[in-house]
Amino acid sequence: MNDHSNDPFDELMRRALAEEGDRIEPADALPEIRARAHAQRRPATRRPWVVTAGAAALGTAAAIGAFTVLDDNGKSATDDQIAGPGTTTSASGVPLSTTPGPTTATPLPPTVVPSASGKPEPAVKGALVPVYWLGDRVGVTREPTVRLYRTWAKVQGRPAVEAVRIMTSKQPPDPDYYSVWRGAEVNSVTRGNGVVTVDFNQLPKTRLDPAVADVAAQQLIYTVQGALGDSSEQVQITQQGRPGGMLFGQVDTSRPLSRAQAANVQALVWINSPMDGQITKSPVTVEGIAAAYEATVNWRAVNLKTRATQQGFTNTKEGQKLSPFAVTLKLTPGQWRIEAYLISAEDGRITDTDSKTVIAK
Amino acid sequence: MVYEECVTHESSWDADEALTAVYTAHYTSLVRLGALLLRDTGTAEEIVQDAFVAMHGRWNRLRDPHQALAYLRTAVVNRCRSRQRHLVVVDKHTPRSLPDEPSAEHAVLRTAETDRVIEAMRTLPEKQRTVMVLRYYGDLSEAEIAEAMGISRGSVKSHAARATKSLRQVLEQSL
Structure with missing residues (x-):
């Protein structure tokens, strides 16, 4: 139902529900789900x-x-x-x-x-x-x-x-x-x-x-x-x-x-999701952790074939300490390299980076 | 650092791999979907986790992440709907307000506009509200909504039309 996106009512509904949804940050439940799944697993599924x-x-x-x-x-x-x-x-x-x-x-x-x-x-x-x-x-x-x-x-x-x-x-x-x-x-x-x-x-x-x-x-x-x-x-x-x-x-x-x-030892920026090599839908939400000066994490996405590039920045929840960030990217189909990086406050050089190559459907 | 050829073998994933991949891609959005339907994040998390456990047990039959997602969506929508019906019955006997806030520490203030829309959504009957959430939050097609809810496409259309009409009225009044 993407056909009436110009209607202000549809726009309002999308915006409001997206905003309401974004307020919810569920805790990681994968270990628990896995444990429960294994508890009930039968040999036939192996x-x-x-x-x-x-x-x-x-x-x-x-x-x-x-x-x-x-x-x-x-x-x-x-x-x-x-x-x-x-x-x-x-x-x-x-x-x-x-x-x-x-x-x-x-x-x-x-x-x-x-x-x-x-x-x-x-x-x-x-x-x-x-x-x-x-x-x-x-x-x-x-x-x-x-x-x-x-x-x-x-x-x-x-x-x-x-x-x-x-x-x-x-x-x-x-x-x-x-x-x-x-x-x-x-x-x-x-x-x-x-x-x-x-x-x-x-x-x-x-x-x-x-x-x-x-x-x-x-x-x-x-x-x-x-x-x-x-x-x-x-x-x-x-x-x-x-x-x-x-x-x-x-x-x-x-x-x-x-x-x-x-x-002192952990990377100052890393991408948790998507994983390297993952096939993703678009838009894809890139999630990670960074300890960033003024909470600013820069990102860049490059289509490896067309070299089309998008870039921007986002903020971690808190500055200076390891804190989560997320950014949602619209990617055309193909292979993309997504990078998150930090820039030196002193001279503007890139200091820390993590990148993932994904395939957008 | 780049793999030149990325051949994908999703269908050779075992249940654990599928679980991790589908979880990574969709867990948060499914919890959000459930929370929008239920207005209760804790219950939504439980329901979505149950659905993932069930998906893991069924992976041999699903065999495909897209089917797995459709399965999860249907399971979450069904469970949320029956939970809501249960709550309605309970509410009739013990009047109480539904938990509205995701949680105290996450209670970021909504914009006035979102507030109006969420309030207006509350006035809708359960089916109409579900259709609207799937349509505008889940961005699902009529056919996908029909499948997730187990109703016909015609019903989806009419629920959507009725919901749109009453929402427009309520929202215009509140302006």
Whole structure:
């Protein structure tokens, strides 16, 4: 019924209802919906992960990558047949994957027995966990020049172990993000005496600048604490049960590390929705979080084929601190890159940015 | 940083992936739709969450995000409508006002114009109000409204015509 939009009555109705609707900001309910959906799910609705893995291999990683497809090297449980809480009791009781086909997983080697002081987290059937990545700031010389960006991944098994595994072995779902933890092999995540211990078979061997190394250490701390849903406990990093290695050649791990202030390490602007590679309707609402000078977030949308560009700015709910923003864009069909960015109050340079490539229908 | 070829495989999504994608794209707008129908955000959130749980269980039959959205819309509209009918019955016995504000802390003042329209919408019978919300907030076509409400397109037309007539009257008076 878009045919009488010139009628002032129709205009009034649209405007008033849109305004009334915009007053409502529901809280995030996805974790709750997922938990309820899984509680009532029957085996008949299960689909093997193989399909997704195949699709991702075709180059659609962006569309599907947000869910971080677990790979076939047997390091992760790769389907829904995972044992739930209560069925996995021993320290070495990593559930076996039963996925058929080419991605058949081999049983994991037994997990290192957790130290006497710590307990592994319980395994779950499904959880949505935050995974943090590094992203470069642009045009800044002040340190740190990298910041943490968050994505979400769906995991089964032990959420913190799986989250770290994703962070250390997978491609981030946004091609602008990266991880300096690649190559590290996580053994276990255990908790006890107010400390979370993350044990690695092998720590990353990369050497980094001190400032980058600090943020990279926080990448692990944020990811682990996010998966555990508890940011109060310090994180002890060990290699084969022993603390004390120099992480990235810079960070002393002889003692547990504390979580840094979000304002010092998190990206100052990021887009939560849409996800990279998502297919969207138009108009699409771009939602994100930013800590912006005078609450101003700039945005730009570029059609990658026609180079048609739209730009403007919007405000976060509050200035200076991490606070949500939203902007609604009308996009013609095609592939668009949407960017949200902050501008330096001093010299007008772009300092922080996040971008998502989407397909508008 | 750009994927040159973006082939989409929505139909290979499993229920969890579909849930996350459809949730991300439509949860807020469905809650808003429900809240406009019910004037009660808390109940609208519950109803929309129920609908998402049901959609997840039914994904094998839906298999397509667009069908999933149509399913969700119908489920939300139906549940809101039966909730309203229930409230009407309850109201007859225990007169009370419906909760009007989304919540105290979010109570941003409306513009006078919106206030008049929302007040005027309240005078409409339930079906007429639902048609108007779906038409002007949901931006749905006659056919889509008919499907979501389970009534004929002819009925949608006549409800819309009657609602428009009375709203115009009320709004002119209040000017």
